[in-house]
Amino acid sequence: MNETARTFRDLYGHQPKGVWAAPGRVNLIGEHTDYNDGFALPFALPQRTEVAAAPRSDGLLRLHSAATGSAVVTLDLAALDPAHPPQGADRWAAYPAGVAWALREAGLPVGGADLHVRSDVPAGAGLSSSAALEVATALALTELYGLTPTRPELAALARRAENAYVGVPCGIMDQTASACATEGHVLRLDTRGPEHHPVPFDCAAAGLRLLVIDTRVKHDLADGAYAERRASCHRAAARLGLPALRDLPYEDLDRELARLDDPVARRRVRHVVTENERVLRVGALLDAGRLRETGSLLTEGHASLRDDYEVSCPELDLAVATANAAGAHGARMTGGGFGGSALALIDAEAEPGVTRAVTDAFARAGHAPPRITPATPSAGATRVA
DSSP states (O other): OOHHHHHHHHHHHHSEEHHHHEEEEEESTTTOOOOTTTTEEEEEEEEEEEEEEEEESSSSEEEEEEOOOOEEEEEGGGGOOOTTTTOOOGGGHHHHHHHHHHHHHHHOOOOOEEEEEEOHHHHSSSSSHHHHHHHHHHHHHHHHOOOOOHHHHHHHHHHHHIIIOOOOOOOSSHHHHHHHOOOTEEEEEEETEEOOOOOOOTTTTGGGEEEEOOOOOOGGGGSSSHHHHHHHHHHHHTTTTTTSGGOGGGGHHHHHHTTTTHHHHHHHHHHHHHHEEEEEEHHHHTTTTTTGGGHHHHHHHHHHHHHOOOOOOHHHHHHHHHHTTTTOOOEEEEESSSSSEEHHHEGGHHHHHHHHHHHHHHHHTOOOOOEEEEEBOOOOOEEEE
């Protein structure tokens, strides 16, 4: 029996009807572009969140997480209210509760359920543990009740849960990667559609490896800084008379920046427009099988996130600089920022040296040891038991 199912049985005293899983994600490039109707190239990770579930007939939602060690959180489906999500030690429960709320608000008649959650997606590492939990919950609840939304619809409902119920104004990228990813591929994501298409991404065949360097600096996108970045972009787009910053052509960037009086707004706009251009250039290189040449664009992207978007931190900057000095083709932070993880594109044989260099640099700086693992493009959400 699956371990998540076994714990569910021990916890609730009956068998689950199934176990569903959704992965975390890494974003190769295209950061803070999704809520600007832009482009990104994410892919799913092997690490995933599993949700064992069984229906209930009394309208209650009972939630338990192996990660918290706390008691079961019991909520009344009919009383779920975005103005009053679970707080404190139970704050994690806002994510699955928000999914149930979003499904019902969309007219999908899910009822009560017992859920047990188990995950190996590191929380706060910029690898989208929240989207993995949302998508796994959405897949579990819809299949429990015989509902069949498409994967893009599932991603949109999971995003609504995070936006409207949890209160994080994220874009659609994380949930789309978790719900729709294809093994061995990145997703070429146009968030305006949203539309996505798989693009082969086989580092091993090219003699390469993509490392995820988890700095272990926890980030919390609900703390206001993320929302401030989004709001500043929307204000700038309105000032320039654009539906979104995606509509500012790269070739017109300098001319349009001159129309903005606020230097902070200019930096934010410059990041989004140049990042969209980098995504398109990386996508073209992937289409041509020129993976090594994407490295310099990754490093350019990090500089933009650090200097123009101001969402990096000393640990991320150290990881990127050290990996590049140790021979990486390129490196950058991934995820929303303010902590989390970096990526480094390296030759496969360079992995021991790069890993050692980054680990030693963190020790000299007095930082906690980073967690460094290869990233393999994996499949999206599925039923596992």
